[in-house]
Amino acid sequence: MDDVDVEAVVAAVRERPDVWISAFGADELRKRAREVDSGLPLAGTAFAVKDNIDVAGLPTTAGCLDFAYRPERNAPVVQRLIDAGAIVAGKTNLDQFATGLTGARSPYGAPESVFGGGLISGGSSSGSAVAVADGTVAFSLGTDTAGSGRVPAALNGIVGIKPTRGLLSTLGVVPACRSLDCVSVFARDLPMADRVMRVARGRVREDPWSREGARPLLVEPRVGVPESLDFFSDAGQEKAFARFPGDATVDIGPLLEAGDLLYRGPWVAERLADLGEFLAAHPESVLPVTRAVLETGHGFTAADAFRAQHRLRELRAAADRMWERIDVLVLPTIGTTYTHAEIAADPIGRNLDLGRYTQFANLLDMAAVTVPNGFTADGRPASVTLFGPAFSDDTLALLARSLPVDDxxxxxxxxxxxxxxxxxxxxxxxxxxxxxxxxxxxxxxxxxxxxxxxxxxxxxxxxxxxxxxxxxxxxxxxxxxxxxxxxxxxxxxxxxxxxxxxxxxxxxxxxxxxxxxxxxxxxxxxxxxxxxx
Known part of the structure; x- marks a missing residue:
């Protein structure tokens, strides 16, 4: 097992305040390491937790100091990992209230990708991805509503698992869009991600959003690729993705239209269902860009919400017809990469670019696995994501191990x-x-x-x-x-x-x-x- 290197963890936490919001001290980590049963599946393995997920003994801030509270118990998904011998190192930075895909929307700083050059780390699970990619911890937990468990994986060259909604409990997670939220997993490789998923998944009786299900494991699934894609003039990302011919081409127009509903439709109002009162009482505690996104939710009516649900149902039917032809869809995780300077120039528009091929997944009840796909000629990380219908998680993980990636x-x-x-x-x-x-x-x-x-x-x-x-x-x-x-x-x-x-x-x-x-x-x-x- 991966025995925790306490000194390395403590040093990393001290040196990267843009990555870590809070952490346990060296004495506490050593104590926990001594008490771990060496026979457990994750014995001594250090992990990080995004700071919108509860960890007993550390505050939950969701990237907003005035929102912070101290939970009395661990979120069930965290507790399952601890029970399997893993050791929580600390809590990691995020786009405030998990609203954004850039990693640049936090009062605690904006982590850079491990590849440097001013490249964004991606969000909202920015710190969780960087803490894994830089070797501080073996794995981490993030969340994923619009792509926050996949975009940071792509920008840091690691694996990101966005499981089927409800497969990992979201009890003890500060909601973004409660009906769509997922807990996600970051790891440097698929075997570690698989170990974590096997421990963390499973129904939690107290969680009304928790669920179980299964599909047959497909050893040779039919793989589809899109008929056309927009790489935002990034020839390097386009070339990296071109190595995936697929067994069939499909029209992803209905998927992209569904994704547009997340930030351009009434689902943004769902964020106000949990955060509206805090936003009204503490408007100055919320970053301007985050506040601007949340406040757009006030512009939708109940009738708008029902119209959008009706359209989403039609788009989901189109996606179901796609699954009659293919078992797995492969897409670039992101069409292009951005620097912090480029995000600052257009924070809203470029955030939408980053979510182009991610934000439909939870609306259409899909599972997804993100894996590195080498690098472009200009040294930017490339990545692909495998999508499947709900509960196809095991098939996606199996196929991901066989992809012909430039590694x-x-x-x-x-x-x-x-x-x-x-x-x-x-x-x-x-x-x-x-x-x-x-x-x-x-x-x-x-x-x-x-x-x-x-x-x-x-x-x-x-x-x-x-x-x-x-x-x-x-x-x-x-x-x-x-x-x-x-x-x-x-x-x-x-x-x-x-x-x-x-x-x-x-x-x-x-x-x-x-x-x-x-x-x-x-x-x-x-x-x-x-x-x-």
């Missing part, structure tokens, strides 16, 4: 991670393989930073610099990047053959107090021969 990332390293250098083992230990030596385009300068590490900075008066290219398993990328501290960050590096790869660049500000070693041609030359004039 490696080509990474350019400049200095301490080169072959023979002190930190090269961090690549090797994660299963990385050396592709070979390469050279950058003549537009970089190399510096020896005061920290002792090298830093590559793009410059108009630069030169070519020697580097190495490594292939790193996608599941290991997040944990590797978590060990890279500022002023280094992930970015695109131009090579002398005209191509680009993902690699480590240095923030320009750090060059001010550093030694320019560009003339050496590369870090290894500088180390062995000294600076050249």
């Amino acid at each position: 490696t990332m080509t990474l350019a390293v400049v200095g301490l991670h080169l072959s023979g250098e002190p930190r090269n083992h961090e690549l090797v230990d994660r299963g990385a393989t050396l592709v070979g030596a390469a050279r950058t385009a003549p537009c970089y300068r190399l510096y020896h930073l005061p920290s002792g590490a090298p830093g590559l900075v793009r410059s108009d008066d630069g030169s070519a610099v020697e580097i190495e290219l490594w292939q790193l398993p996608a599941a290991q990328v997040g944990g590797f990047l978590a060990g890279i501290a500022a002023p280094l960050s992930l970015g695109r590096i131009a090579l002398d053959d005209g191509t680009e790869v993902t690699g480590f660049l240095c923030e320009a500000y750090a060059a001010a107090g550093a030694t320019d070693i560009t003339a050496s041609g590369g870090w290894r030359n500088y180390r062995t021969e000294g600076p050249r004039s």
Whole structure:
């Protein structure tokens, strides 16, 4: 089993206040670890919980300090995991009141994707996804109403499970849309996600939304892909998805129309059923963008709600007819990726873009499994999601293990991670393989930073610099990047053959107090021969 590394967990919680809202201390974690029965299925496995799910001993904030309360008991889904030997590390950040898909709507900060470059982490389960992707915990719980258990998985290169509604109890969860909410699971790989699901699922008598059901396990399901898709001009994501031919093509128009009902229809008013009184009493406690979304619910009448339910019934019938032709539908999880700056420029519109291929699932009573699909040429994570009718969860999990995904990332390293250098083992230990030596385009300068590490900075008066290219398993990328501290960050590096790869660049500000070693041609030359004039 995955024994909890208490010191690593405590350090991560301390260093990432944008990811963690609250956590248990080292003494409490050690005590819980000592008391775990080693024979339990999740013995000693550390996990995180989105901070709209109750954990006894920690406040539940839902991303709003004035809303916070201290629950007396664990949510049943949390308790089942604890009973199986798992150890709660703490509570993670989220888009306030689980309203949003960006990870940028929280007063506790906006986590960046583990792939850096200003990329959003995705929401609303932002902290839960990052805590898994950076290796702090083995798995985490999120929630998913419009895609919050899938979009963050896509943007952090991990697995996201959105089970059939009610399969995991939502008792002890702050509601977003109570009739649609799901508890979701994040993990770095499918075997771990499967272990968690087997423990967590099952009917809870006290939960009126809890339910059970089953469909036959299909070993060779009929797989469908859409007739057409919008990738929002992102050719990289389009190319990544093109490897899935499917057994049939289907019209997903009815699905997309159903998804539009979630934020553009009266279901947004359901959010007011649970949050309306707090919003009216504490309007200034709610972020402006969150308040704007919630307040649109006041614009719908009861008649609007019934009209939308009638239309949804028609769209669900269309989806049922789709399931007569196929057993599983494969879609890109997101059509494109965004940086925090891009989200800030259009927070509402780009949030809708992110939910284009996710937000219909709960309205149409579907199960979904999200898995990484390698990376685009510009280093952005790609992902696919498998959809099936309610209670097809086991078939989706089985099929997900056999998908022909590109599961490696080509990474350019400049200095301490080169072959023979002190930190090269961090690549090797994660299963990385050396592709070979390469050279950058003549537009970089190399510096020896005061920290002792090298830093590559793009410059108009630069030169070519020697580097190495490594292939790193996608599941290991997040944990590797978590060990890279500022002023280094992930970015695109131009090579002398005209191509680009993902690699480590240095923030320009750090060059001010550093030694320019560009003339050496590369870090290894500088180390062995000294600076050249």
